[in-house]
Amino acid sequence: MLAAGLAGHPLIALDGLTKCYRDVRALDGLTLEIEPGVIGLVGANGAGKTTLLKILLGLLTPTSGRARVMGFDATRQGTELRQFVGYMPEHDALPPDLSATDLVTHLAQISGLPSDAARERTAEVLRHVGLYEERYRQIGGYSTGMRQRVKLAQALVHDPRLLLLDEPTNGLDPAGRDEMLDLVRRTGTEFGIAVVVASHLLGEIERVCDYLVAIDAGRLLSAAPLHTYTERTGVLLAEVEDDEGGAALAGALSRLGLRVVADGRRVLVEVADSQPYDAVRDAVVDLGLPLVRLEQQRRTLEDLFRDRPDGVTAEPPPGALR
Amino acid sequence: MTAERPAPASTTPSTSPPAPVAATGSIYDLGYQRYDGRRLGRPFAIRALYIHSLKGTFGIGRGGRAKIVPFGLLALAVVPAIVAIGFQALLGRAGAAGRQIEAPIRFDTYYPYVQTLVMLFVAAQAPELLGRDQRYHVLSLYFSRALRRSDYAIAKAAALVSAILLVVLVPQAIIFVGLTLAGRDVVDALGENLRSSPAILVEGTLVAVLLGAIGLAIAAHTPRRAYASATIIGAFIVPPIVAAIIGQAARGDLGRYVVLLSPGDVLEGLNAWVFARLPTNQTVARADLPGPLLLAVAIVATALLFGAVLRRYWRIAA
Numbered sequence: 001m002l003a004a005g006l007a008g009h010p011l012i013a014l015d016g017l018t019k020c021y022r023d024v025r026a027l028d029g030l031t032l033e034i035e036p037g038v039i040g041l042v043g044a045n046g047a048g049k050t051t052l053l054k055i056l057l058g059l060l061t062p063t064s065g066r067a068r069v070m071g072f073d074a075t076r077q078g079t080e081l082r083q084f085v086g087y088m089p090e091h092d093a094l095p096p097d098l099s100a101t102d103l104v105t106h107l108a109q110i111s112g113l114p115s116d117a118a119r120e121r122t123a124e125v126l127r128h129v130g131l132y133e134e135r136y137r138q139i140g141g142y143s144t145g146m147r148q149r150v151k152l153a154q155a156l157v158h159d160p161r162l163l164l165l166d167e168p169t170n171g172l173d174p175a176g177r178d179e180m181l182d183l184v185r186r187t188g189t190e191f192g193i194a195v196v197v198a199s200h201l202l203g204e205i206e207r208v209c210d211y212l213v214a215i216d217a218g219r220l221l222s223a224a225p226l227h228t229y230t231e232r233t234g235v236l237l238a239e240v241e242d243d244e245g246g247a248a249l250a251g252a253l254s255r256l257g258l259r260v261v262a263d264g265r266r267v268l269v270e271v272a273d274s275q276p277y278d279a280v281r282d283a284v285v286d287l288g289l290p291l292v293r294l295e296q297q298r299r300t301l302e303d304l305f306r307d308r309p310d311g312v313t314a315e316p317p318p319g320a321l322r
Numbered sequence: 323m324t325a326e327r328p329a330p331a332s333t334t335p336s337t338s339p340p341a342p343v344a345a346t347g348s349i350y351d352l353g354y355q356r357y358d359g360r361r362l363g364r365p366f367a368i369r370a371l372y373i374h375s376l377k378g379t380f381g382i383g384r385g386g387r388a389k390i391v392p393f394g395l396l397a398l399a400v401v402p403a404i405v406a407i408g409f410q411a412l413l414g415r416a417g418a419a420g421r422q423i424e425a426p427i428r429f430d431t432y433y434p435y436v437q438t439l440v441m442l443f444v445a446a447q448a449p450e451l452l453g454r455d456q457r458y459h460v461l462s463l464y465f466s467r468a469l470r471r472s473d474y475a476i477a478k479a480a481a482l483v484s485a486i487l488l489v490v491l492v493p494q495a496i497i498f499v500g501l502t503l504a505g506r507d508v509v510d511a512l513g514e515n516l517r518s519s520p521a522i523l524v525e526g527t528l529v530a531v532l533l534g535a536i537g538l539a540i541a542a543h544t545p546r547r548a549y550a551s552a553t554i555i556g557a558f559i560v561p562p563i564v565a566a567i568i569g570q571a572a573r574g575d576l577g578r579y580v581v582l583l584s585p586g587d588v589l590e591g592l593n594a595w596v597f598a599r600l601p602t603n604q605t606v607a608r609a610d611l612p613g614p615l616l617l618a619v620a621i622v623a624t625a626l627l628f629g630a631v632l633r634r635y636w637r638i639a640a
Binding site: 057059079080082083085086087089091092093094095096097098102106107109110111112113114115117121124125128138154156158159187190191 | 354355356357358359360361362363364366367370371374383384385388454455458459460462463464465466467468469470640
């Protein structure tokens with residue numbers, strides 16, 4: 001369904017990608033392969049997200065290693081590659097004294113679209129991102145939300161196969177954020193354009209992406225389909241009404257040979273088969289404790305950053321990503 | 323344009339999502355349309371940027387206020403040409419005696435006059451041309467497209483040089499037409515004026531290229547318009563003063579060659595050489611440097627200055 005990429009080439013292939021600025025390692029040996037989809041690139045501010053996007057565009061030259069995008073060498077074939085890539089920068093990048101229509105038409109021509117096609121596509125794309133009458137007004141009078149839409153429109157106007165979005169919800173209010181995320185999601189799923197969304201907000205990534213790449217201090221933390229992060233874990237959570245009850249339950253369960261961690265009213269039990277469920281039920285009944293909650297815990301994306309192991313935990317990217 | 327292209331197999335125009343239009347009636351949501359038309363690549367992109375920039379230099383497409391300075395300066399450049407034509411017409415009526423008097427503004431005296439206006443034009447418009455894109459971070463939108471950084475610099479330089487050429491050649495064209503029509507015999511006058519046209523074009527190009535290169539090299543290095551304008555004006559007016567002072571004080575060759583530091587003086591000397599007349603500027607007349615030397619200096623300076631512009635755009639963060 002997704003049209004990105006030369007046949008047989010992965011969307012993005014990084015091999016030992018490293019970028020150093022004077023004394024800072026912005027990217028440190030990234031090796032990774034990504035298939036088309038809506039890909040979240042997540043990391044704290046300064047983790048190297050923007051640096052990675054700029055290398056993928058061929059705007060920055062890596063210190064070592066290689067980046068291939070849709071089969072193009074990003075460093076040496078940047079000009080060819082950029083015909084098929086749209087980029088929405090993080091910072092404001094719009095001249096205030098042009099109208100959205102004039103700017104986007106001009107940028108479409110810079111992308112090589114003939115003048116007539118540039119005008120047509122501009123009208124379509126601006127409508128698609130939700131700019132109507134105001135598109136004839138000078139950008140200087142636009143709200144942040146409208147400016148973000150213009151930035152998205154200029155990235156889409158030449159119909160790229162890959163869209164690189166750097167913090168697309170920056171500066172937006174909650175409603176604007178929802179609309180922008182919805183646009184990103186639709187662009188990726190309905191229009192068949194591969195999207196990489198860089199963000200420091202896990203919640204946003206969770207809402208729009210189906211694949212997640214996490215980097216921290218320039219190193220790859222993890223890369224896998226989103227659902228693998230939020231799968232059930234092998235931990236059962238039982239919550240009773242007070243701390244003493246919790247301690248009593250933990251004691252009873254550990255006497256049965258289960259691995260237990262007591263956390264106040266909450267007791268975490270390691271689950272290997274269905275036996276712990278029965279054991280918890282029986283123990284609660286025996287001790288006469290009021291059971292508040294019994295559930296299998298889910299991991300959240302936050303765990304990824306909280307329980308970060310020392311090394312790199314790149315799971316091999318599963319090929320199937322739809 | 324490129325050998326490799328992502329396979330367009332599944333990129334045929336698809337109107338996704340399927341539009342649920344009929345039921346609700348008026349709104350036709352065609353969704354996002356794929357584009358599978360022609361992509362004209364870099365040459366077209368450079369041309370588009372050139373035209374956009376040339377228009378921008380005159381404030382076209384950018385609101386009324388942006389037009390005041392460029393069109394005002396253009397008008398100031400044109401006015402003396404019109405005065406010259408009127409003067410010539412009056413002399414023509416005065417008969418044979420009048421024709422003995424030389425008109426004050428002719429092809430060959432026009433450039434020294436208009437140089438100041440061109441300098442002001444460059445100081446005002448070069449920072450507009452280059453500084454705006456830096457100030458508003460628009461470069462990242464350009465450089466993330468199929469355009470090389472050098473393409474950007476070339477298109478912008480061509481736009482500024484073309485704009486200056488317009489400012490210097492439009493008045494010359496007016497003088498040309500006026501002198502031809504005011505002549506006793508139009509055919510003779512046309513022939514005579516045509517003999518001047520290579521010099522008009524050569525000197526006009528030299529003015530546009532050298533002054534443009536100075537403006538570009540300075541404006542490329544700062545997003546701030548005020549700094550750039552002040553520096554450009556400084557680069558135009560300080561060297562001739564220095565050259566005049568040193569020329570008065572120093573004896574021998576130093577006093578002569580110091581003229582080469584002043585772009586205005588170099589162009590004045592070139593104007594005299596190209597039109598085969600004596601320079602009106604005393605410093606330049608006293609230095610009496612050979613035309614080929616002045617030409618070589620102008621070419622080398624232009625190359626170095628444009629090299630600085632290219633270097634800036636290779637390094638600038640985008």
